[in-house]
Structure formats: structure tokens, C-alpha cells
Amino acid sequence: MATAAARLLLLLAVAGVLLRPATAEIKQESFKDDSRSSILFEKFGFSRRGFVSISISGASTSSKLATPDPAQFGFFLLSDEALFEAIYEQPPPTDLNPDPNPNPGCVLSSPYVKPLFSFADLDGDGNYNKTFPVTHPDEYSLYFANCAPESLVTMRVRTEMYNANPDGSKDYLPVGQAPVPAIYGFFAFFYAAFLAAWGYLTLSRDRVTAHQIHHLMSGLLVARLLYCLSAAEDQHYIRVTGTPHGWDVAFYLFQLVKGVVLFAVIVLVGTGWSFLKPVLQDREKKVLMVVIPLQVAANIAAAVVGETGPFLQGWVTWNQIFLFVDVACCCAVLFPVVWSMRSLRESSKTDGKAARTLAKLTLFRQFYVVVIGYLYFTRIIVYALKTITNYKYRWVSVAAEEVATVAFYLFMFYMFRPAERNQYFALDEDEEEAAELALREEEFEL
Structure with missing residues (x-):
């Protein structure tokens, strides 16, 4: 993986180590002209019936440079195991895929992360709401990535992470x-x-x-x-x-x-x-x-x-x-x-x-x-x-x-x-x- 993406993933690893147990698994937060390249929301231990629900409203971007590509902003899940693989391992090129990472400066294009969606999926008002199943049990961290240089992000985000009980009720504890x-x-x-x-x-x-x-x-x-x-x-x-x-x-x-x-x-x-x-x-x-x-x-x-x-x-x-x-x-x-x-x-x-x-x-x-x-x-x-x-x-x-x-x-x-x-x-x-x-x-x- 390219050096820029590796450095970004290393920063995510440090943030993940510092992360303390969450006090609640439903989070609501507003961001105004945020320039951070990555934002860690939560770390959660999922069972085989885990779910991540993300609702975004009023999302917009601005930049001093050219208009940023919406695909360079998005949410993804990353496990600790995959994190270190992403930092230290580079998948070899193949005849069918000579460049396994077509956008080497962006973590969203890493083969080790589980991308959920990007700003290209937003509606005309900058809104998005969807629940994603987590079928492989593991502990995942939910991140937002901003891969556009010198760009600012404004949005309101509500995240909900839980495991479903056999009776259909939600268990919000990891x-x-x-x-x-x-x-x-x-x-x-x-x-x-x-x-x-x-x-x-x-x-x-x-x-x-x-x-x-x-x-x-x-x-x-x-x-x-x-x-x-x-x-x-x-x-x-x-x-x-x-x-x-x-x-x-x-x-x-x-x-x-x-x-x-x-x-x-x-x-x-x-x-x-x-x-x-x-x-x-x-x-x-x-x-x-x-x-x-x-x-x-x-x-x-x-x-x-x-x-x-x-x-x-x-x-x-x-x-x-x-x-x-x-x-x-x-x-x-x-x-x-x-x-x-x-x-x-x-x-x-x-x-x-x-x-x-x-x-x-x-x-x-x-x-x-x-x-x-x-x-x-x-x-x-x-x-x-x-x-x-x-x-x-x-x-x-x-x-x-x-x-x-x-x-x-x-x-x-x-x-x-x-x-x-x-x-x-x-x-x-x-x-x-x-x-x-x-x-x-x-x-x-x-």
C-alpha cells in the first residue's frame, strides 16, 4: 500500500489503542468545517447478527482547491487484524489486477477495509440513512475518511451499533x-x-x-x-x-x-x-x-x-x-x-x-x-x-x-x-x- 495510506492507517491504529469502552452505542454528533483526514466513531464487538446503522443529514464539502470528488469521503469498518495487515502487507499485483489499490492515497480503496458508503451515495440534500449487516463476527472500528486534500466536511451523523437477539430485540453492549x-x-x-x-x-x-x-x-x-x-x-x-x-x-x-x-x-x-x-x-x-x-x-x-x-x-x-x-x-x-x-x-x-x-x-x-x-x-x-x-x-x-x-x-x-x-x-x-x-x-x- 502506498506510504500515505499506510501512515493514515497507522494513526488509526494508535487511536484504536487509546479507545476506551463506550458509554453508549447510539451516538449523535455534528461536524462543522472539519478538516481531519480520519474520524474514529466507535469500536464494537459484533456477533454473527451484528448491525451498523448510519444516518447522515446536511452533509456538504468545501475546498480551496478543485471541487472534491464525493467518492473520496466515506464511512468504513476496520478490524484490528485487518488494520495491521493493511499497514504491513501489500497485496501482490496480478494480471487481472495490476494495481490492487487504484487510489493509493485513500484508505477507502484499501482491500483490507469494509467500505460502507461514500458521499457519492447521498441524495441531493446531503442525506443518507441505511443499516448494514455485519455477517463476520469480530471487533470493528467505525471510521469516516476524508481523502480530499485541504477539504472541509460539514454533516450531522447518527450512528447505531448493536447485535440482534434471537427474539429480534437489540443488544447495544458489545x-x-x-x-x-x-x-x-x-x-x-x-x-x-x-x-x-x-x-x-x-x-x-x-x-x-x-x-x-x-x-x-x-x-x-x-x-x-x-x-x-x-x-x-x-x-x-x-x-x-x-x-x-x-x-x-x-x-x-x-x-x-x-x-x-x-x-x-x-x-x-x-x-x-x-x-x-x-x-x-x-x-x-x-x-x-x-x-x-x-x-x-x-x-x-x-x-x-x-x-x-x-x-x-x-x-x-x-x-x-x-x-x-x-x-x-x-x-x-x-x-x-x-x-x-x-x-x-x-x-x-x-x-x-x-x-x-x-x-x-x-x-x-x-x-x-x-x-x-x-x-x-x-x-x-x-x-x-x-x-x-x-x-x-x-x-x-x-x-x-x-x-x-x-x-x-x-x-x-x-x-x-x-x-x-x-x-x-x-x-x-x-x-x-x-x-x-x-x-x-x-x-x-x-
Whole structure:
């Protein structure tokens, strides 16, 4: 394939990698004098009874050069497998077809794409409406291509992607996301049981030893429960109607709340607030003042990305903002844990309570390692699962993230639970002497 088309397809590949799961499979958008050579609308996993419905109205083109050929503007489907074949492979010429790509500068003429229609098919008013069957099951991306140099496109587009059920109804969830509503529903039930058990522990049995941080941890469980409920409802309504019908507002709200509360809890637990010390130091307050606005910014970027879709100009920029801010939050929350460990190490030399200090130090080390593991898994491993897993099993990444979150919560809530006797309280003389020896050996090794 010609170099120009190959470069264009490579850009489409990058956009496809960045594409996040859609929040709805019915999209409506208007374009005014858009000069982009390609626009990615959606990526969708089709079954054997898949359909793509496209409705265009008010379509027109303009150019500073000659009047563009309508055949150079059009919609097409492209699978990931065909995308890389189109970039790296060139079909050999034959006697019957000496030039397999008669228009090498336009992706619409590539033998690897599935063209749907071009502007040559529009009526006199620039309108078009048709539903196309997808008979070969796969995950396809829907693109619009503008192959006319220095030309501008104006149009209103409505796209609808779905799979037909045996009873004739439409299923707007991609094949790989079909189990997602049930997954969120299951974990919502789990968090409800978790919250009940934690409430009994903090408000009844061990109410005397419960601290403020334990009540904030209760708030974290509430936020996670509401997030899972709203996500389950959001995905269910998308499956039935193709749009979230307002559930996306609740989903993004609770996503923001659970993210802010989670990072706040990690910071406060890492500082030992309320169960080790009653107030925060200035530097610890500054971390909170940085992390909370960053989380708000990250969730705003996530909402923009999720609600608009890749056809928005600057969509890649919003993705980059989300990734940068999320990584910044993950790095910031580790500082208080490191400071606590350093402070405990210094105090072990002067407070004469080696066993208690060693227990605290060990606990914070474990917490530090687990936090790093949790953030690494949910930011890198889960993303890798979304990328490499077959489109039919994209739900695995959602399940993996929720399982990792449950494991992290169970560890954190168990290790920092309210209790009359734990690592922070009275230890006998034998434990004290053994701890002093362990601290001395540790300092010697360092």
C-alpha cells in the first residue's frame, strides 16, 4: 500500500489503542468545517447478527482547491487484524489486477477495509440513512475518511451499533461486555455485605477502639457500593436502549467520589492519622490538597472521554490528561507512607519501645508494598488485559480490576481494623527484647 495510506492507517491504529469502552452505542454528533483526514466513531464487538446503522443529514464539502470528488469521503469498518495487515502487507499485483489499490492515497480503496458508503451515495440534500449487516463476527472500528486534500466536511451523523437477539430485540453492549452488568451487580452485593460487617465492627463490638479513620473507611465502602450499583444500572440501560438515560451522571459522580475517598484513605492511613496521631503535619495536608484536585481533574477528563467519544477534536489530548493525572495521584499517595516509615525508624532510636515501633514499621512496609502492587495491577495489568484479550473476553479486565480492589480493601481493612490489642498496643517483655534485637540487626544491615 502506498506510504500515505499506510501512515493514515497507522494513526488509526494508535487511536484504536487509546479507545476506551463506550458509554453508549447510539451516538449523535455534528461536524462543522472539519478538516481531519480520519474520524474514529466507535469500536464494537459484533456477533454473527451484528448491525451498523448510519444516518447522515446536511452533509456538504468545501475546498480551496478543485471541487472534491464525493467518492473520496466515506464511512468504513476496520478490524484490528485487518488494520495491521493493511499497514504491513501489500497485496501482490496480478494480471487481472495490476494495481490492487487504484487510489493509493485513500484508505477507502484499501482491500483490507469494509467500505460502507461514500458521499457519492447521498441524495441531493446531503442525506443518507441505511443499516448494514455485519455477517463476520469480530471487533470493528467505525471510521469516516476524508481523502480530499485541504477539504472541509460539514454533516450531522447518527450512528447505531448493536447485535440482534434471537427474539429480534437489540443488544447495544458489545459481545465482550455482555457479562459486565452482572459483574458489577455481584460486587455491589459483596460491598453491601462488607459494609454491614464493618459497620457492626466499628459501631457495635469495637466502638470504643474505633477512630475517625475507620468511619472514613466506612464512607469508602459506601462510595464503592454506590459506584458498582450505578455502573450495573448504566450498563444494563445501555444494553436495552443504547443510551444510559441519566445513569451516566450517577456513574461519573460516584466514580469521582470513590476515587477521591480511596486516595484520601490511602494518604490518611499512610500517615497514621487518628490511630497514631490526632493531627496531620503540613506536608501531609499538602499531599491531600494536591491529590484531591488531581482526582477531580482525572474524573472530569474521564467523563469527557467517555461521553464524547473519539470523534471529538482533542480527544487524544483528554486521554493523555487522564493518564498523566492518574499516574501523578498514584505517585503522590506513596509519599506519606514513606514519611511514616522514616519517622518510625527515627523514633525507634529514642522512644524505648522497640517492639511496638517494629510492629508499626513492619505494618507500614506491608501497606506500602500492597499499595504499589494494587496501583500497578489496576493501572498496567488491567490495561494490558483490555489490550491483548480477545474481544469476546473484554469483561475479564473488569472482573480482574474488581477482584484486585476487593483483595486490597480486605487487606487494608483487616490490617487497620479497630481492636483493643493489635500491633500498636501492649506487648510483653519477651517481644520487646526480640524487637530491640531485630531493630539493631536491621540497622547493622543498612
